[in-house]
Amino acid sequence: MIEVSGLTKSYREVRAVDDLTFSVNPGVVTGFLGPNGAGKSTTMRMILGLDKPTAGTATINGVPYRKLKNPFREVGALLDAKATHPNRSAANHLKWIAKSNGIPKRRVDEVLGLVGLTDVAGKKTGGFSLGMGQRLGLATALLGDPGVLLLDEPVNGLDPEGIRWVRDFLKTLAAEGRTVLVSSHMLSEMALTADHLIVIGRGKLVSDSSTYDFIKESSRTSVLMRTEQYKEFTAVLEEENIPYREDLDEEKRPLIVIDDRTTDFVGALAYSTGIMVNELTERKASLEEAFLQMTGHAQEYHAGANPGQPEIPGAVPTPDDQKLNEEN
Numbered sequence: 235m236i237e238v239s240g241l242t243k244s245y246r247e248v249r250a251v252d253d254l255t256f257s258v259n260p261g262v263v264t265g266f267l268g269p270n271g272a273g274k275s276t277t278m279r280m281i282l283g284l285d286k287p288t289a290g291t292a293t294i295n296g297v298p299y300r301k302l303k304n305p306f307r308e309v310g311a312l313l314d315a316k317a318t319h320p321n322r323s324a325a326n327h328l329k330w331i332a333k334s335n336g337i338p339k340r341r342v343d344e345v346l347g348l349v350g351l352t353d354v355a356g357k358k359t360g361g362f363s364l365g366m367g368q369r370l371g372l373a374t375a376l377l378g379d380p381g382v383l384l385l386d387e388p389v390n391g392l393d394p395e396g397i398r399w400v401r402d403f404l405k406t407l408a409a410e411g412r413t414v415l416v417s418s419h420m421l422s423e424m425a426l427t428a429d430h431l432i433v434i435g436r437g438k439l440v441s442d443s444s445t446y447d448f449i450k451e452s453s454r455t456s457v458l459m460r461t462e463q464y465k466e467f468t469a470v471l472e473e474e475n476i477p478y479r480e481d482l483d484e485e486k487r488p489l490i491v492i493d494d495r496t497t498d499f500v501g502a503l504a505y506s507t508g509i510m511v512n513e514l515t516e517r518k519a520s521l522e523e524a525f526l527q528m529t530g531h532a533q534e535y536h537a538g539a540n541p542g543q544p545e546i547p548g549a550v551p552t553p554d555d556q557k558l559n560e561e562n
Contacts, residue, residue, distance in 0.1 A: 235257065235258065235259055235260055235294070235295055235296075235382075235413055236257065236258035236281060236292070236293070236294055236382065236384075236413055236415060237257050237258075237291075237292070237293050237296070238254050238255060238256050238257070238277070238281065238290070238291075238292045239255050239290055239291050239292075240253050240254070240255055240289060240290035240291070241253070241254040241255070241277065241280060241287055241289075241290035241291065241292055242254070242287060242288045242289040242290050243273070243276050243277075243280060243285060243287055243288050243437075244288045249437055250273045250276045250437050251273040251276050251277055251280070251287075251437045252273075252436070252437035252438045253289075253290070253438070254273075254277060254290070254434065254437070254438070254439055255290075255439065256432050256439060256442050258413055258414075258415045258432070259413065259430075260381070260408075260411050260412060260413040261408055261409070261411055261412075262408050262414070262429035262430050263404050263405060263408045263414045263416060263427055263428050263429050263430070264413075264414060264415050264416065264428060264429070264430045264431070264432060265416055265417075265418065265424040265427065265428030265430070265431045265432070265445070266278070266415055266416060266417040266418075266431075266432050266434075267417070267418070267421070267424065267431060267432070267433045267434075267525060267529075268433060268434040268435055268440070268529065269435060269529050271436075272434045272435050272436060272437065272529075273434055273436070273437040274386075274417050274434065275313070275386060275417070277292075277434070278311075278313065278384055278386060278415075278417065279313070280292050281294070281299065281384060282299050282309070282311055282313075282384065283298065283299035283300040294308065294309055294382055295308065295381075295382070304335075304336075304378075306331075306335040306337070306377070306378040306380070307335070307337070307378040307379065307380060308378070308380050308381060308382060309380050309382045309383075309384065310374075310375030310376055310377070310378060310380040310382070310383045310384070311375055311383070311384045311385070312368075312371040312372055312374070312375045312384070312385045312386060312388055313384075313386045314371070314386075315364070315367040315368045315370065315371035315390075315391075316367055317371075318359040318367070318370065319359070320358060320359055320360025321358055321360060322358065322359060323355065323356050323357060323358055323359070324346065324351055324354060324355050324356075324357060324359055324362075324370050324373075325342060325343075325346065325355040325356060327359055327370065327374070328342040328345065328346070328370075328373060328374060328377060329342050331374060331377060332377055335377075335378060337377060337378055341377060341379070342377070343355075345373040345374075345376045345377055346373055348373065348376060348403075349369040349370070349372050349373045349376075350369060350399070351366065351369050351370060351373060354366065363391065364390065364391030365391040365392045365393060365396055367391070368388060368389070368390060368391050368392055368396075369392075369396070371388070372385070372388055372400070380412075381411070381412050381413060382412065382413040382415075383407065383412060383413065383414045383415065384415045385404075385414070385415070385416045385417070386417045387417060387418055387419065388400055388404075388416060388418070389401075389418065389420060389423060390418075390420075397420075397423060400427075401423065401426060401427045404416065404427060405427070408429070415432075416428065421521045421522040421525055422521065422522065424445075424521060425445060425449075425521035428445050429444065429445060430443070430444055430445065431443060431444070431445050431448050433448070433525070433528060433529065435528075435529045440528055440529055441528060445521065448521070448524055448528075449518065449521055449524045450518075455493075455494065455516060455517070455518050456491050456492065456493050456494075456516075456517045457491070457492045457493075457495050457496065457497050457499075457500045457514065457515070457516055457517070458481070458483075458489050458490070458491055458513065458514070458515045458516075458517055459489065459490045459491075459492065459500055459504070459511060459513065459514050459515075460483065460487060460488070460489055460490070460511075460512045460513035460514075461490070461504070461509055461510060461511055461512055461513075462510060462512060463509050463510060464488055464490070466507075466509060467490065467504060467507070467509045468490060470503065470504075470507050470509065471490070471492070474503070476492065476495070476503075477492075477493065478490050478491060478492050479491040479492075479493070483513075489513075491517075496516070497514050497515070497516050500514060501514055
């Protein structure tokens with residue numbers, strides 16, 4: 235279990251992480267979402283003891299990472315898939331990590347098999363594609379057979395088969411009772427993978443809820459209705475003061491779109507007024523739509539900004555941005 239309480243990180247006047255409090259529970263895949271510059275990577279680094287918090291605490295199973303007796307056996311992390319020596323083979327990369335952490339050598343072959351890299355175990359990592367590097371990074375995280383996993387963009391660079399494999403694999407790990415925290419910008423994939431979501435924006439907590447509840451509470455649900463008695467039913471809606479919109483389906487047939495109502499309500503209304511229904515469908519918002527609705531105020535960069543206006547009002551620069559500005 236991961237517990238974050240009042241976690242704060244400031245860089246001079248910039249607060250990259252602002253009083254974050256949340257828990258990541260075992261048994262479910264937890265997605266960690268936020269716009270660019272929201273503070274996700276900084277938060278994960280503080281959980282792993284790589285950055286020192288300005289205030290607050292982050293613990294793993296009740297203990298700060300730096301005080302864990304066997305951290306590699308308790309926590310597996312993937313923050314940078316390129317963090318390998320380019321002239322070292324995949325197998326040797328894992329072997330030296332295993333040896334330095336007291337992990338049996340046979341575990342190297344096991345994790346290479348788990349991530350599908352057995353056939354390229356002797357290949358130098360410098361020649362790996364982005365997707366192969368991601369698989370090796372995941373193998374490294376799994377090397378100590380940890381109960382807690384923190385993964386930053388684990389499907390980046392993978393093909394569709396690889397993405398599906400990671401999705402199923404993470405669900406399997408969570409089902410074994412492990413704690414799994416996954417950061418990703420692939421919202422459509424997170425909708426299929428994550429059971430729970432931690433969403434932050436500009437360093438602050440935006441939402442801590444199940445994926446289902448986040449989508450349900452962050453955006454509206456619509457009912458799509460198709461009928462041969464189009465004019466008659468729209469007249470009924472107008473008489474009942476029920477707002478509606480017009481749309482077309484994929485076959486260019488007219489649809490009536492009614493927001494914030496259920497199919498039961500619309501179907502009953504049609505039945506009571508003698509309207510024949512050809513199609514009645516509930517359309518739920520996607521995770522992407524809900525995410526944009528909830529975090530639009532916290533986007534660091536927005537399309538359409540003037541070229542001569544490099545700073546977005548209210549935007550929080552990242553530490554890398556600050557360093558670059560200082561150097562220039």
